[in-house]
Amino acid sequence: MKPLLTFASVKLRNGWRQLTSMRTALVLLFLLALAAIPGSVFPQQNIKPEAVTRYLTDHPKLGPVVARLYGFEVFSSPWFAAIYLLLFTSLVGCILPRSRDHARALLRRVPDAPKRLERLPAHHRGRTTLGAAEVTARLRGWRTVTREQADGSVTVAAERGFLKESGNLVFHTSLIVVLIGVALGSMGGWHANRILVQGEEQAFCDTVQQFDDYSLGTAVGAGDLPPFCLELTGFDSKYLETGEPSAFAGYLSVTGSETRTGSFSVNHPLRLKDANVYLLGHGYAPILRYTNAQGKQQTTVAPFLPTDNSTLTSEGVATFPDANGDRKKQVAFSGLYIPTAPETGMIAQSIFPAERNPRLMLTFYRGDLGIDEGTPSSVYKLNQVNIARGDLKQVGEGKVLKVGDSWTLDDGSKLEFLGTRPWVALSLRHDPGEPVVLGGVAFVLIGLMLSLAGKRRRVWVRLTPDGTGSSLLEAGGLARSDYPGFDDEFRALMDRIGDSDREPVDALR
Amino acid sequence: MSLSTLSDNLLYIAILAYLGAMMLHTADYALMRRRPAVAAPAEAKVLVGAGGPEVAVNPIEDVQAPPAAPERRDWAPLFGKLAVWMTGLAVLLHFTTTATRGLAAHRMPWGNMYEFVLSVTLVGGAAWLVVAIRKPQVRRLGIVLTLVEMLLLGFAGLVLYTQVNPLVPALQSYWFVIHVTSVVLASGLFLVGFVPSAAFLIRDGYDAGKRRFPYSLGGRLPAADAMERLAFGIQAFAFPIWTFGVAAGAVWAEAAWGRYWGWDPKETWAFISWVVYAGYLHARSTPSMNRRLVAWIAIIGWLTMLMNLFGVNFFFTGLHSYAGVQ
Numbered sequence A: 001m002k003p004l005l006t007f008a009s010v011k012l013r014n015g016w017r018q019l020t021s022m023r024t025a026l027v028l029l030f031l032l033a034l035a036a037i038p039g040s041v042f043p044q045q046n047i048k049p050e051a052v053t054r055y056l057t058d059h060p061k062l063g064p065v066v067a068r069l070y071g072f073e074v075f076s077s078p079w080f081a082a083i084y085l086l087l088f089t090s091l092v093g094c095i096l097p098r099s100r101d102h103a104r105a106l107l108r109r110v111p112d113a114p115k116r117l118e119r120l121p122a123h124h125r126g127r128t129t130l131g132a133a134e135v136t137a138r139l140r141g142w143r144t145v146t147r148e149q150a151d152g153s154v155t156v157a158a159e160r161g162f163l164k165e166s167g168n169l170v171f172h173t174s175l176i177v178v179l180i181g182v183a184l185g186s187m188g189g190w191h192a193n194r195i196l197v198q199g200e201e202q203a204f205c206d207t208v209q210q211f212d213d214y215s216l217g218t219a220v221g222a223g224d225l226p227p228f229c230l231e232l233t234g235f236d237s238k239y240l241e242t243g244e245p246s247a248f249a250g251y252l253s254v255t256g257s258e259t260r261t262g263s264f265s266v267n268h269p270l271r272l273k274d275a276n277v278y279l280l281g282h283g284y285a286p287i288l289r290y291t292n293a294q295g296k297q298q299t300t301v302a303p304f305l306p307t308d309n310s311t312l313t314s315e316g317v318a319t320f321p322d323a324n325g326d327r328k329k330q331v332a333f334s335g336l337y338i339p340t341a342p343e344t345g346m347i348a349q350s351i352f353p354a355e356r357n358p359r360l361m362l363t364f365y366r367g368d369l370g371i372d373e374g375t376p377s378s379v380y381k382l383n384q385v386n387i388a389r390g391d392l393k394q395v396g397e398g399k400v401l402k403v404g405d406s407w408t409l410d411d412g413s414k415l416e417f418l419g420t421r422p423w424v425a426l427s428l429r430h431d432p433g434e435p436v437v438l439g440g441v442a443f444v445l446i447g448l449m450l451s452l453a454g455k456r457r458r459v460w461v462r463l464t465p466d467g468t469g470s471s472l473l474e475a476g477g478l479a480r481s482d483y484p485g486f487d488d489e490f491r492a493l494m495d496r497i498g499d500s501d502r503e504p505v506d507a508l509r
Numbered sequence B: 001m002s003l004s005t006l007s008d009n010l011l012y013i014a015i016l017a018y019l020g021a022m023m024l025h026t027a028d029y030a031l032m033r034r035r036p037a038v039a040a041p042a043e044a045k046v047l048v049g050a051g052g053p054e055v056a057v058n059p060i061e062d063v064q065a066p067p068a069a070p071e072r073r074d075w076a077p078l079f080g081k082l083a084v085w086m087t088g089l090a091v092l093l094h095f096t097t098t099a100t101r102g103l104a105a106h107r108m109p110w111g112n113m114y115e116f117v118l119s120v121t122l123v124g125g126a127a128w129l130v131v132a133i134r135k136p137q138v139r140r141l142g143i144v145l146t147l148v149e150m151l152l153l154g155f156a157g158l159v160l161y162t163q164v165n166p167l168v169p170a171l172q173s174y175w176f177v178i179h180v181t182s183v184v185l186a187s188g189l190f191l192v193g194f195v196p197s198a199a200f201l202i203r204d205g206y207d208a209g210k211r212r213f214p215y216s217l218g219g220r221l222p223a224a225d226a227m228e229r230l231a232f233g234i235q236a237f238a239f240p241i242w243t244f245g246v247a248a249g250a251v252w253a254e255a256a257w258g259r260y261w262g263w264d265p266k267e268t269w270a271f272i273s274w275v276v277y278a279g280y281l282h283a284r285s286t287p288s289m290n291r292r293l294v295a296w297i298a299i300i301g302w303l304t305m306l307m308n309l310f311g312v313n314f315f316f317t318g319l320h321s322y323a324g325v326q
Helices: A002-020 A022-041 A049-058 A062-068 A078-107 A132-138 A162-188 A384-389 A434-453 A486-497 B003-031 B040-049 B052-057 B060-064 B076-105 B113-134 B136-160 B174-207 B215-220 B224-257 B265-284 B291-315
Strands: A122-128 A143-148 A154-160 A190-197 A213-216 A228-239 A245-256 A260-264 A276-291 A297-301 A305-308 A313-320 A330-338 A359-367 A392-394 A399-401 A406-408 A414-430 A457-465 A471-479
Touching (some): A002 A022, A002 A078, A022 A078, A049 A062, A078 A162, A132 A143, A132 A154, A132 A457, A132 A486, A190 A228, A260 A276, A276 A313, A297 A313, A471 A486, B003 B076, B136 B174, B136 B224, B174 B224, B224 B265, B224 B291, B265 B291
Antiparallel strands (some): A154 A457, A190 A213, A359 A392, A457 A471
């Protein structure tokens, strides 16, 4: 049994050494860089799910292969995780022994001068009237140890630049802190998106049923979301004459876990206690009133989605499922909203994103909207299956409406275009790992700068009194890391502790 | 003439000045330690007409040969000095181009890809000028650097050019100044670090006895060791700035997009560059690592920077789509 155990432990130890060697760490670093590349080449599920769907339809052969290899979720794939976990294991295996060595180096006295100082890269011989205590005093910033030697001479051993290794260790440890922060965020964080139209009756409360889409961290349940409600009370947008946007700002009223009002814009989220509210997009929601043949009225505010972000030409539908109390006679209007229609020519395209000459181009549909069948469907598009089946039919020609216009339909019912309200696309987010990541990154930077700027070096000075009140001075120096300026520093040091009429510096490098 | 037109015209003069500096460097390079093979009267002619071809005509062995007995005036250092002066002029013009562009737009001159390249190359030119003045022994590398500057500026002027426009709301933030300044600085410095790394590989190959192109150019390059140290110094200086720039971008992304990191193509490639340059610094600090391999890592690092600047803007769409290139 014993040889087998020894064999296993030798294997283990060798494996560990291999993993923690610099060569392996470098290989893992490059694997990490390589592994990230497909994440920029293929669309990613958690960033642009619609692009993934498009890719799968455009590449029926290649798509499924990419999907099986986690090409659409590179950064949460097992192989990406394997690389960075191995890398971080190797990192820990490097930090631990080096921390121990560094702690020892900090506690240890600077080792005594070697016998033959002239063998060191920097060397100096001269005379000085200073004693060991004064030499030590002039080595400000150095850790020094003075030793009396048997032959009557005194040596001063000096070392500095310990911050280099301290910085190095801080840098690598902070990388682990960053990783922990990222993990905290993916466990305890959540985010959700929603389109919110201006107006009191459009307000929503923070529950998953109210979101257009959402994603909860692994440790977050639907019941853990902070209870608050949001209402859009206003939205301002400013554009240059070229149509380029110059400023956006939305105004929210918050109730629930806290009661307040606040504004938010691009770059300036509304920071609530338990979540931040971000402005992702905006558009117009036409207000439409439908009066059926019996005179029953219904009003809807339907957000239209921009098909062109620079002119805000938007597309959408307004549905009146209960208009006639009959599932076969549901009513819907589908079409385009054009904030600024050109004075002449085709109206199909807006020429400016603000509402200067608004037009609504609608087509009237009647039939089964297919929204009661329990299958999820978009509220921004009509059910294409029902249209294809003939259950939902276009009635008559389309019509262009101005604000205030009324459109009388074939059965005597009437549609009125009352105006528009702005809507905003909101993102609600909470990431408890953020402060940890930010703190980690700050220390990564501090450690990095110390590590790159620090220079570890040692200097030894040997003073041999010659009985005339002054001493023979011999000194040697050694830079322990790449430090081209060491010779200059050594020379300056010698100027400070040597006599002015010293012999010329010899054998410098 | 409006400020923006002035800026556009200055760009072409700046490119011409870099061209002039490159030609002076070429003269320095061609004349370096050449054994005078022809009689004195002809010499002047050769000097005036000295250019690229002269390098090829001379057998490389001549370069290593000691100067001929009658000491002749060595013209190379003069051309080398003139080249640095000319580079100084080019950088001044380049600065004026960039500054007038910023003044015309009433903001920092890096709101689109054209201006970004203008600024990165300005940092590269200025950083190189500092190196060339402080370390005359590596001055001759200016021939590569001025060439790279010319190519990038020419590409910017011809392909990336866009009219002066105010910033879109997404870029209206003080983080625009902090994030982009640090990224511009680091990119410019990595550009300058790339040149000695590449030159080191050529010179080191030449020293190892390789004589094929491009190693044939190595004979007149500065000493391998000096270039390798220079490359490390610049890249080690740039790396924390790059780290800060990426971190500042993350802080901005948190405020603008709701998350500090989202693997947007630009973010992904910034991460890749960071990892590669981190690998470079680790490899460089490992004494047992072959210095040629280390230099190759720096080259790959620069390629990832180029990929991020050009590749990501042209091939991928992401949140960082401010290039303004049609």
